[in-house]
Amino acid sequence: MLRQAQKGEISVPDEKIKELKERAKELRKTAVTMIYEAQSGHPGGSLSAADIVAALYFSEMHVDPKDPKWPDRDRFVLSKGHVCPIQYAALGKLGFFPEEDLHTLRQEGSKLQGHPSMNKCPGIDISTGSLGQGLSCAVGMALAGKRDHKDYMVYAVVGDGEADEGQIWEAVMAAYRYHLDNLVVIIDNNGLQIDGTTDEIMPQLDLTKKFDAFGYDTYEIDGHNMEQIMETFDKIHAAKDGRPKFINAHTVKGKGVSYMENQLAWHGMAPNDEQYQQAMRELEEDI
DSSP states (O other): OOOOOOOTTTOHHHHHHHHHHHHHHHHHHHHHHHHHHOOOOOHHHHHTTTTHHHHHHIIOOOOOOOOOOOOSOOOESSEEEEEEEHHHHHHHTTSSGGGGGGGGGOTTTOOSSSSOOOOTTTTSSSSSSSSHHHHHHHHHHHHHHHHHOOOOOEEEETTTTTGSSHHHHHHHHHHHHOOTTTTEEEEEEOEETTTHHHHSSOOOOOOOHHHTTOEEEEEETTTTTTHHHHHHHHHHHHOSSSEEEEEEEEEEETTOTTTTOGGGGGSSOOOOOOHHHHHHHHHHOOO
């Protein structure tokens, strides 16, 4: 069932929207800095997911930095694990680990590895990186929550290119079979993957119609419009109808940095000194 995000249906305070936009800007700047300092990482997809990540960590999810394993916490699965700098930025800003650790991305012995590790980094609910597998883990978490009579939500961010993987669709079917209305699947639909556009590599066609056919409540939004993001989450919280939820978030790879936007090369490349300075200027202005 498609539920389009309509402005004005649910009111989100302007001050809250402004705060979350600032958070997203801060996360973008931090992620780019981490990748620049490491001279390694994936900026494009980190920047496209920033607004969703900011809304989740700084508004929607119930988590406790002082107790990362709190049994009643909401769960977050970054199925497209290579964009972990944006998640690390959120965890560091929230206090899951000292902020100075954000300067250790991909260093030997660092808790901030190139893909998130639940055994190294506080706040990581599942290790990811092998594309296609994270959503299955999210389904398992949501099913466990139902069987344990818990009220927590499970949010899974999946790449559009990652949806090429057959295991994604097995997980999608299982979530409907087990009535997991505590699961929210968010596809970061930026239209690019490592080898080209998603249309060139493996056409996705209409992902919203696909998830609707699989029995999900579906929402189609601008993944950089904080008002739409927040209104959609509010609708999801009100829709305890036994159906898992899907958000088709249309985004821009490299969002906020002009020379990265919609550029395939920035899937996995670090900026040089001049590019980094330009990125910081542009991100500071983009609000």
